[in-house]
Amino acid sequence: MTENVAQPIYDWEGFGFDTRQVHAGEYPDKNSGLRVPPIALSAGYLFDDFDDQVNRFNGSIHWRSDEHPGHGEPGGFSPSEHAPIYSRQGNPTNWVAEERLASLEGGTVSVAVASGQAAISAALFALAQQGEHIVSTGSIYGGTRILFGRSFKRFGIEFDYVWDADDDAEWERAIRPSTKAIYTETIPNPRNDITDLRRIAEVAARHNLPVVVDNTVGTPALIRPFEHGANIVVHSTTKFLTGHGAAVGGAVIDGGNFDWDAAERAGRSYPLITQSSRPGVPSMLDRFGRGAYARAVRESVVNDIGPTLSPLHGFLLHQGMETLSLRMERHVTSSLRVAAWLEQQPEVLSVDYAGLPSSPLHELAVRNYGADDAGRGRTGSVFGVTVRGGVDGARALVNGVRVFSRMTGIGDTRSMIIHPLTSTHGTFSPEINERLGITPGLLRLSVGLESADDLIRDLRSALDRVAAL
Template identity: 65%
Template sequence: MPRSDVAAPITDWTEFSFDTRQVHVGEYPDQNRGARIPPLTLSAGYVFDSFDDGAARFNGDSREPIYSRQGNPTNAVAEQRLASLEGGSAAVVVSSGQAAITAALFALAESGEHIVSTASIYGGTRILLGRSFRRFGVSVDYVWDTDDDAAWDASIRPETKAIFTETIPNPRNDVVDIARIAAVARRHGIPLVVDNTVATPYLIRPFEHGADIVVHSTTKFLSGHGAGVSGAVIDGGTFDWAASSRRYPLLTDSLRRGLPSLLERFGPAAYAQYVREAVVNDIGPSLSPFNGFLLHQGIETLSLRMERHVDNAIAIAHWLEEQPEVEVVDYAGLESSPLHDIAQHYYNGRTGSVFAVTVKGGSDGARAFTNGLRIFSRMTGIGDTRSMVLHPLTTTHVCFADDLNARLGITAGMLRLSVGIESVDDLISDLRGGLDRVAGIL
């Protein structure tokens, strides 16, 4: 029985700082029987209180869970935490980053409709859009010069239902002007979907710059330890679905006779609810609660890790730029970068810890460099506490045509680095060992 002289637990963390919210949002101690950590709920389904309670849950009149394909109490902690940190109205966690992009865009575009994307995005996303989306009848066009309004206007059609971009594109750290792209989206009455995986809400919150929907591969920096695969879709809650010149009937029209539309029932969280009900539920990319537990545990230390990630990355980018075996370092935070002004405006020069370095010697140089590393792990993936190295031309971009890779800047000597939180002196020593191998073949 609660004591009258003990302060009530906090459940609304809205006015608290980022560092506090990343630890506490989504916690409800009074529901956890005294457990300090929100428990891992391993249950496929949930008991209805009564006949009428079951009907209420299926009608959307109750927020209590039905089945873990639609939602799980453990995953709900991560969802509430992510929505708070990004500044959105609601979030839905899913089984991977690719599932997040798929769910976010399938909720907007149907067969015969169209999406426009910036050209420099993660190779796996390009494959997803060019292969699976095409098979489902959703076409995609790319804008190469994101500062060219005429290029945007020429790419957007009556059937275009979304614009997609990344805050810090992977692998080249070629940051984009989010507010400028958001203005294009508003002018055409379509939502802007932003992948914020590399930056995380600690470095930038796209909703503050006009984005409407944010997606993450939460496998990466948000989880932080490379132990579980997960993704998330966050609804900004500000796009006016009813007033848009494009039709979004799955949100604005009733999906069942006698039932109000999702927009009428859920307001600013209608899009997130549609992602949950009609994409994740139907297609099934639900998140394992075990990985949801790993995710909300990882988020607790996000700001601490990101500070170390970025400090290390900046030091290494500057050091690499001075090495004779290096041709170019693609890090927008460097003063030598043509994107330095954007990096300063949005990130104060701290553009994450995933970037590219091109060594001399082409593919032979890249091979020598990679094989000479002992601390950097040779593997796919980014955003781990551990540093990683990858050769995009023979891995993530191997299926693309030579002319496309050339236009994207994916060359034989280019390596992607994901800088971890190890000692920066040890990391630089390791990179020096790799460059010594490069020097040996020049």
């Protein structure tokens, strides 16, 4: 009776973004016919037999050889990790989120981890080791700068910062023989000072360096860094990808587009990827090809250090991604309206939103993120606003809001507000904060999904307190 019935699709290559965000990565549940992939609460997995155990532990079940053909592309590349050993390395619930995110970003393989900080750490630990060096653009999330200057420093990995990404001389001064990557963000918070990824990718290509991009604020619904020359993308999935503030997570996505062999020939060695880890076993690159970097992240960093994503949070992540493009459209539309309104208020000194025509980054915003009907760039929903009165003005505004939540975090359905100078950037020197534009009166807004009219009324009421100072 079922011979003439069309079978469901499970390979979503070639389908549109909106379709893939709903379906990519899902798999048929053969036990009970569940339509939504279940939460797989199991620490370990059964082996079929002795040889299956051997193949899973030596990784040959995923190799690109003719003996172990994969199912992702000609040549046997296997994007999936559907033969797990232990949930520290992989979990069926998290596979759904991993494959969905890889599809949306346009990468090869995604590795889900426990937080955004874990994603950044895993991504860079797979590239650099003690005595080596990474170059970052100057304006990045405060927590990331703390991570680089504290934990990475303790591990012997050094960082330098480039403040003017258009200055070739500054790049040349920063990049060393020991440099292993360039790190940047699509939309840095709190000031929405977007980066020109193509320009950075050109610099990296000249030096045989991979470009690692944090796309947490941009999301693949607004910008896909691989299309602009990036090689590796990281996310705090806690934010817009999950979207509801109920789960913490992170992810590393391999673009599959970096030439590791060419880098090796140029003197930049990436031993976890290009060298054999033990006698008789080929390198990650020989075994996994375009997925070699992601496999190194999973096997040589995540497995060893253990920042495992809970399957419950993996479930909440792939559920959240189902509505990503719809939510981002609302986030951006409301943000443009709120930012443009704030710019006109007498209590406001400035608004840092690259999408506004008044921004010096507006042309880049339109080029990389597209424009709304009014010709304004669509650069997310996290931006800065500076009010009169310095810290006193900031305090008055924060204490006066009733719809905006006073809390850390971004990318929630709820709108949020925080004072960076006394929170996310509170440990930085005055000189660093001055260069970053973190002033006493600066506030970071994350515009949620509430009515824009209500958000504006809430801000107007709070600005009245600023005016009364």
